[in-house]
Amino acid sequence: MIDLTPDEFRRLGYLAVDLIAERMAAQPDLPVRQPVPADLRDRLMSPPGATTADPEALIRRVAEEVLPYPMGNGSPRFMAWVNSPPAPLGILGDLLASAVNPSVAGGDHAATYVEHGVLHWIKSIFGYPADAGAILTSGGSVANLIPLAVMRHCKAADDMRKRGFNGEDFPMVIYTSTQGHSCIQKAAELLGFGSAYLRKIPVDSDQRMSLDALRDAVEDDRAAGLRPVCVAASAGTVNTGAVDPLHAIADLCAAYDMWFHVDGAYGGFGILAPSARAHYAGIERADSIAVDPHKWLYVPVECGCALVRDAAAMRETFSLIPPYLRDDRALPWFSEFGIQQTRGFKALKLWLTLQQVGTDGYSRLIENDIALAGLLQDKILASDDLELAAAGPLSVTCFRYRPNSEMEDGEIDALNRALLPRVQESGEAFVTGTELDGRAVIRACIVNFRTQEAHLDRLLAAVRRAGEETLRADGNSRNRL
Amino acid sequence: MIDLTPDEFRRLGYLAVDLIAERMAAQPDLPVRQPVPADLRDRLMSPPGATTADPEALIRRVAEEVLPYPMGNGSPRFMAWVNSPPAPLGILGDLLASAVNPSVAGGDHAATYVEHGVLHWIKSIFGYPADAGAILTSGGSVANLIPLAVMRHCKAADDMRKRGFNGEDFPMVIYTSTQGHSCIQKAAELLGFGSAYLRKIPVDSDQRMSLDALRDAVEDDRAAGLRPVCVAASAGTVNTGAVDPLHAIADLCAAYDMWFHVDGAYGGFGILAPSARAHYAGIERADSIAVDPHKWLYVPVECGCALVRDAAAMRETFSLIPPYLRDDRALPWFSEFGIQQTRGFKALKLWLTLQQVGTDGYSRLIENDIALAGLLQDKILASDDLELAAAGPLSVTCFRYRPNSEMEDGEIDALNRALLPRVQESGEAFVTGTELDGRAVIRACIVNFRTQEAHLDRLLAAVRRAGEETLRADGNSRNRL
Numbered sequence: 001m002i003d004l005t006p007d008e009f010r011r012l013g014y015l016a017v018d019l020i021a022e023r024m025a026a027q028p029d030l031p032v033r034q035p036v037p038a039d040l041r042d043r044l045m046s047p048p049g050a051t052t053a054d055p056e057a058l059i060r061r062v063a064e065e066v067l068p069y070p071m072g073n074g075s076p077r078f079m080a081w082v083n084s085p086p087a088p089l090g091i092l093g094d095l096l097a098s099a100v101n102p103s104v105a106g107g108d109h110a111a112t113y114v115e116h117g118v119l120h121w122i123k124s125i126f127g128y129p130a131d132a133g134a135i136l137t138s139g140g141s142v143a144n145l146i147p148l149a150v151m152r153h154c155k156a157a158d159d160m161r162k163r164g165f166n167g168e169d170f171p172m173v174i175y176t177s178t179q180g181h182s183c184i185q186k187a188a189e190l191l192g193f194g195s196a197y198l199r200k201i202p203v204d205s206d207q208r209m210s211l212d213a214l215r216d217a218v219e220d221d222r223a224a225g226l227r228p229v230c231v232a233a234s235a236g237t238v239n240t241g242a243v244d245p246l247h248a249i250a251d252l253c254a255a256y257d258m259w260f261h262v263d264g265a266y267g268g269f270g271i272l273a274p275s276a277r278a279h280y281a282g283i284e285r286a287d288s289i290a291v292d293p294h295k296w297l298y299v300p301v302e303c304g305c306a307l308v309r310d311a312a313a314m315r316e317t318f319s320l321i322p323p324y325l326r327d328d329r330a331l332p333w334f335s336e337f338g339i340q341q342t343r344g345f346k347a348l349k350l351w352l353t354l355q356q357v358g359t360d361g362y363s364r365l366i367e368n369d370i371a372l373a374g375l376l377q378d379k380i381l382a383s384d385d386l387e388l389a390a391a392g393p394l395s396v397t398c399f400r401y402r403p404n405s406e407m408e409d410g411e412i413d414a415l416n417r418a419l420l421p422r423v424q425e426s427g428e429a430f431v432t433g434t435e436l437d438g439r440a441v442i443r444a445c446i447v448n449f450r451t452q453e454a455h456l457d458r459l460l461a462a463v464r465r466a467g468e469e470t471l472r473a474d475g476n477s478r479n480r481l
Numbered sequence: 482m483i484d485l486t487p488d489e490f491r492r493l494g495y496l497a498v499d500l501i502a503e504r505m506a507a508q509p510d511l512p513v514r515q516p517v518p519a520d521l522r523d524r525l526m527s528p529p530g531a532t533t534a535d536p537e538a539l540i541r542r543v544a545e546e547v548l549p550y551p552m553g554n555g556s557p558r559f560m561a562w563v564n565s566p567p568a569p570l571g572i573l574g575d576l577l578a579s580a581v582n583p584s585v586a587g588g589d590h591a592a593t594y595v596e597h598g599v600l601h602w603i604k605s606i607f608g609y610p611a612d613a614g615a616i617l618t619s620g621g622s623v624a625n626l627i628p629l630a631v632m633r634h635c636k637a638a639d640d641m642r643k644r645g646f647n648g649e650d651f652p653m654v655i656y657t658s659t660q661g662h663s664c665i666q667k668a669a670e671l672l673g674f675g676s677a678y679l680r681k682i683p684v685d686s687d688q689r690m691s692l693d694a695l696r697d698a699v700e701d702d703r704a705a706g707l708r709p710v711c712v713a714a715s716a717g718t719v720n721t722g723a724v725d726p727l728h729a730i731a732d733l734c735a736a737y738d739m740w741f742h743v744d745g746a747y748g749g750f751g752i753l754a755p756s757a758r759a760h761y762a763g764i765e766r767a768d769s770i771a772v773d774p775h776k777w778l779y780v781p782v783e784c785g786c787a788l789v790r791d792a793a794a795m796r797e798t799f800s801l802i803p804p805y806l807r808d809d810r811a812l813p814w815f816s817e818f819g820i821q822q823t824r825g826f827k828a829l830k831l832w833l834t835l836q837q838v839g840t841d842g843y844s845r846l847i848e849n850d851i852a853l854a855g856l857l858q859d860k861i862l863a864s865d866d867l868e869l870a871a872a873g874p875l876s877v878t879c880f881r882y883r884p885n886s887e888m889e890d891g892e893i894d895a896l897n898r899a900l901l902p903r904v905q906e907s908g909e910a911f912v913t914g915t916e917l918d919g920r921a922v923i924r925a926c927i928v929n930f931r932t933q934e935a936h937l938d939r940l941l942a943a944v945r946r947a948g949e950e951t952l953r954a955d956g957n958s959r960n961r962l
Contacts, residue, residue, distance in 0.1 A: 069591035081584070094575050101782060111547070167675070298483060353483065
């Protein structure tokens with residue numbers, strides 16, 4: 001009733017593969033995404049399981065009710081958030097991993113060694129030693145949470161695992177920039193530091209953490225009797241792709257005996273792009289790094305990675321196996337280095353695409369995304385009705401539609417906020433917005449091996465059309481035009 | 482270089498499906514698992530990506546180097562830990578999910594609604610209201626962590642998110658049994674409570690939490706000025722499948738104003754088995770429940786689930802969207818109810834198998850696992866050389882090989898510890914051991930829709946053979962026989 005014969009599996013597997021291949025073939029011309037009809041939404045949300053269905057009918061139901069309503073990131077015209085299309089070989093990696101279905105808590109089976117293999121590669125990219133601590137995670141949030149837990153363990157005055165915060169007398173303080181990702185706040189809250197002890201340091205004109213402001217904040221907190229313990233720098237902010245001054249922050253952390261963490265969830269692998277590489281100088285000095293292969297290495301979600309230079313500290317933070325029971329002849333279990341016990345075989349999709357593409361291939365793919373962002377910026381700069389708001393060294397472009405040079409900032413904000421849903425609903429392109437220095441901007445992030453110049457043109461045309469429609473729909477604005 | 486044409490994807494997808502189907506056909510007769518040869522281990526652990534390879538060659542490499550060395554839980558003779566074989570339709574669910582590749586952080590796309598659908602089903606199974614908070618997780622560890630974070634938020638004296646533990650004057654205390662899963666300790670440590678404030682309450686002769694001991698511990702802690710805040714009960718311990726007295730614990734939590742959490746990662750879905758259902762009375766009163774569809778619903782890893790009765794409290798614990806910016810016409814995002822921002826489409830595999838099997842079908846499958854455990858226990862009781870050590874109401878059996886009734890406890894311990902690696906290496910069956918009341922026992926857990934009576938016989942034969950070999954290898958013991 002739940003098992004399938006090998007022949008049934010083959011038949012249904014071929015069907016699923018066919019449906020995916022058909023979708024891949026059609027995708028370039030399809031809307032990036034489309035709203036889910038209300039009746040379908042209700043049907044999908046109703047509890048399954050009351051009645052049974054034939055497996056083939058179920059696969060076909062997926063083709064009719066799920067595949068046509070994706071988030072859209074398989075499309076070459078998707079440039080929202082930081083979501084890449086799935087590498088096709090990575091999709092098959094997930095199929096094969098699910099069929100093996102190991103728990104990669106540890107132990108002597110192939111999946112364990114495959115994960116060690118991909119972790120060795122990631123460590124080498126960032127100049128980490130081969131014996132550094134590392135583990136694949138669900139994504140950037142946990143890839144930041146795990147290192148910050150290790151930091152807490154190392155910086156606590158008392159035995160954090162045993163006594164918790166009950167052994168701490170003075171608040172510990174963490175520093176990130178105003179552009180740092182919200183998952184740093186989530187981690188600070190979950191770990192019991194409290195958001196009031198997470199300082200969001202101002203940024204310079206390039207949206208990078210201000211070193212002077214950081215030093216002042218640390219000094220102020222020390223003077224107030226607090227304990228500065230960690231700087232969580234960004235190697236590629238989500239808003240603009242800014243990379244904080246890593247070497248200088250490393251120096252400051254060394255001077256104040258603070259933990260130096262780098263959130264490279266979006267931008268970490270930008271280090272592979274020759275044009276961006278210099279910005280990462282100093283990352284090899286970090287105590288810990290968070291990266292996301294499911295972003296700029298294009299493997300399907302979920303696949304994040306936490307790196308902690310001091311593997312012993314990482315193990316001490318999480319291992320429930322007392323030292324006297326550890327078998328030093330065997331590899332330690334991954335479950336001793338993180339939060340999960342049962343762990344999926346996320347490594348296989350990455351192992352396959354790493355071998356397919358190769359390190360040099362990734363350098364070219366990532367460089368190409370950055371070059372496309374540069375091209376988009378050139379087009380914006382060459383346009384009278386668009387203004388460039390921000391462009392970091394990576395693949396994010398923030399811009400505004402401004403059809404009339406006399407429009408005031410507040411009007412431009414309102415217009416750019418209002419036109420976004422129209423762009424999204426058009427199916428022509430999918431971008432989201434953000435705020436920079438209090439201004440509303442349109443944000444395009446290219447982590448997409450399918451995007452080409454023509455897609456940039458379609459994006460800008462869609463923005464202009466949505467802007468014009470917004471103005472037409474708004475009587476006051478129309479009169480002004 | 483990373484993309485595949487639809488035709489290439491189809492060809493390679495067929496190949497991957499064929500390889501999985503061949504493995505499925507061969508599996509019943511293959512060793513449960515086999516050690517990874519040293520040279521292969523070294524090859525798998527070396528960093529990939531230095532050179533590139535043809536995608537077809539890579540898929541074939543998986544067939545040669547990965548598929549033959551699984552953890553073993555696809556085999557009918559695997560009865561270790563709590564790892565089920567993967568439901569074949571669930572494997573295709575992972576394939577399709579990976580091809581769609583959404584982030585199920587939230588938003589208007591099919592994956593969001595599919596997850597709500599399966600969550601509605603899970604809530605209904607446990608008598609939870611449809612508007613309770615729920616989210617799919619990587620597994621049981623995070624499915625326990627999230628509710629305990631909500632508990633901490635609700636029970637903290639001050640504003641935990643803002644001030645962290647810096648606003649707390651008196652230690653909060655959590656209670657679980659000595660048989661509670663180690664992930665409760667991991668959560669207590671990660672959340673900053675400290676393991677010294679996690680009480681491990683003794684169990685009765687059925688391995689269930691002793692209510693008297695629990696009440697005494699709570700009273701002692703209150704008298705000492707500590708704050709008892711939560712009982713984390715087990716609905717199916719991993720060691721023996723014991724279900725704590727849930728109604729009585731609910732009463733006690735109500736009397737002392739404590740949070741009532743139930744860890745049902747292994748056993749939760751045992752509620753669907755008619756023979757076990759009565760043991761779960763009271764679970765519907767829990768403030769939160771952790772369950773694992775990737776255990777007894779047989780879907781491929783990863784798929785856990787956290788349920789929190791008070792959805793508003795769950796959202797208050799995690800949401801980074803200020804209330805004044807929330808859009809009450811749209812569904813809240815999943816990222817407001819947990820730790821992750823980007824989230825994979827874990828729901829699809831569960832949605833497919835739930836519809837294939839149906840609620841009644843799951844009742845029969847789970848009941849069948851319990852019946853097989855009962856049969857194994859009968860066989861042990863009927864054997865002179867085996868003794869039954871523990872058998873809860875679910876599908877775990879703990880037993881010992883004792884070929885000579887005059888052997889002392891210490892000798893039996895040593896023998897049962899020593900024979901286990903031999904059983905595992907035989908490939909005939911895979912079981913692990915545990916400790917119960919200080920004694921070493923063999924533990925067989927059946928969450929396996931492929932296991933039949935003949936496999937139980939092969940397990941017991943393998944245990945006897947391994948035991949005899951162990952004794953032969955040990956001169957002293959041989960003389961005694």
